[in-house]
Amino acid sequence: xxxxxxxxILILLLLSLVGCIPVAEYxxxxxxxxxxxxxxxxxxxxxxxxxxxxxxxxxDSLKVKxxxxxxxxxxxxxxxxxxxxxxxxxxxxxxxxxGFLERxxxxxxxxxxxxxxxxxxxxxxxxxxxxLELNKKQFNGGLK
Amino acid sequence: xxxxxxxxxxxxxxxxxxxxxxxxxxxxQTITDIVKFLENxxxxxxxxxxxxxxxxxxxxxxxxxxxxxxxxxxxxxxKEKEFTKEQLNHILNNLVEVIVSAVLKAI
Numbered sequence: 001x002x003x004x005x006x007x008x009i010l011i012l013l014l015l016s017l018v019g020c021i022p023v024a025e026y027x028x029x030x031x032x033x034x035x036x037x038x039x040x041x042x043x044x045x046x047x048x049x050x051x052x053x054x055x056x057x058x059x060d061s062l063k064v065k066x067x068x069x070x071x072x073x074x075x076x077x078x079x080x081x082x083x084x085x086x087x088x089x090x091x092x093x094x095x096x097x098x099g100f101l102e103r104x105x106x107x108x109x110x111x112x113x114x115x116x117x118x119x120x121x122x123x124x125x126x127x128x129x130x131x132l133e134l135n136k137k138q139f140n141g142g143l144k
Numbered sequence: 145x146x147x148x149x150x151x152x153x154x155x156x157x158x159x160x161x162x163x164x165x166x167x168x169x170x171x172x173q174t175i176t177d178i179v180k181f182l183e184n185x186x187x188x189x190x191x192x193x194x195x196x197x198x199x200x201x202x203x204x205x206x207x208x209x210x211x212x213x214x215x216x217x218x219x220x221x222x223k224e225k226e227f228t229k230e231q232l233n234h235i236l237n238n239l240v241e242v243i244v245s246a247v248l249k250a251i
Contacts (some may be wrong), residue, residue, distance in 0.1 A: 081222050088219045095212035096219075103208070113200045114209070117192055121212040128219050 005045070024138035032120050033069050034133060038126035041097055045119050048100075048110040059101050066097065076103035085129045089122075097122050155246045156182070162242050166235060178239070181220060182241055185213050207244055214240040 044058050052059070070086035073079055094099040100118050104110055110118075156179075178227040191210050201209075214236045221232055 084222050085219050088215060094215040095208050096215050099212070099215075111196045111200070111205070114205045117188065117195075117201070117205075117209045118212065120188055120215050121209065125216050125219055130217075 014029065021140050022078040024076050024082070025140055027076065030073060030076070030082070030135045031130065032128060034122075034130045035074065037062075037065060037069060038123065038130070041126070042119055042123060045100060045115060045122065048104045048115050049112055050109060052105045052108050056105075056119055059105070063090075063098065063101065082129065082132055085125075085132065089125050089129070095121075096125050152167065155243060158242045158246050162239060166238060177221065178217075178235075181217050184215075188245075189243075196247075203248065206247070210244055210247070211240055 033048065040062055044055060044062055047055055047058075066086070070083065071091055073086050074083040076082075088094060089096050090098045092102045095118075100122065160179075189210070192201060192206055196203065196206045217236055217239075218232060221236075
């Protein structure tokens with residue numbers, strides 16, 4: 001028991017240095033993935049004044065990529081906050097990306113004003129995910 | 145524009161009352177963050193309300209967008225460690241009700 005004591009003190013000291021909350025390392029691939037998916041999502045959303053059937057393949061492809069980004073995020077250690085953000089973005093029951101795609105599918109096409117409002121929301125949602133990843137770089141960089 | 149300013153004042157009053165009754169056990173910072181989020185969302189909500197009044201957005205589309213703001217808020221407030229997921233969902237759902245009710249009553 002006594003031999004563990006110095007290690008325990010060291011762990012406690014390290015935890016106190018990082019505010020006791022482990023934060024994932026910055027990941028360039030995760031950042032690039034989020035930036036690229038933001039562009040692809042907004043580009044597709046701006047076509048929602050056309051029939052969904054014309055863009056179903058793009059929509060399905062986007063959903064697969066967002067699922068992959070969520071899985072990548074969920075499998076990184078200490079990364080639950082980012083994974084939760086992706087989960088909200090891709091929930092079809094919510095009014096963000098997948099909810100928008102569901103509505104488009106249901107209505108066949110959407111009005112320009114509605115599309116513009118939804119683009120603004122989903123752009124902000126992606127920015128939140130991107131900024132969280134960037135903050136990890138600053139946080140972990142600050143410890144060096 | 146005057147109508148929107150009146151609406152916004154009504155809305156902020158409703159949100160403040162909501163904060164006093166629902167958020168009394170949460171830190172001041174949390175309430176500040178929610179009001180700050182609403183201030184940031186003000187431009188979008190103003191545009192949507194005007195488009196609704198002009199018949200360019202339906203009531204259903206307006207509600208969808210306001211609920212989208214709530215989902216965006218949830219994404220932003222994940223960092224608020226004072227909330228459980230259920231508490232956050234409850235607070236934001238009630239907040240959306242307050243906003244939608246104030247907007248639809250005012251138009």
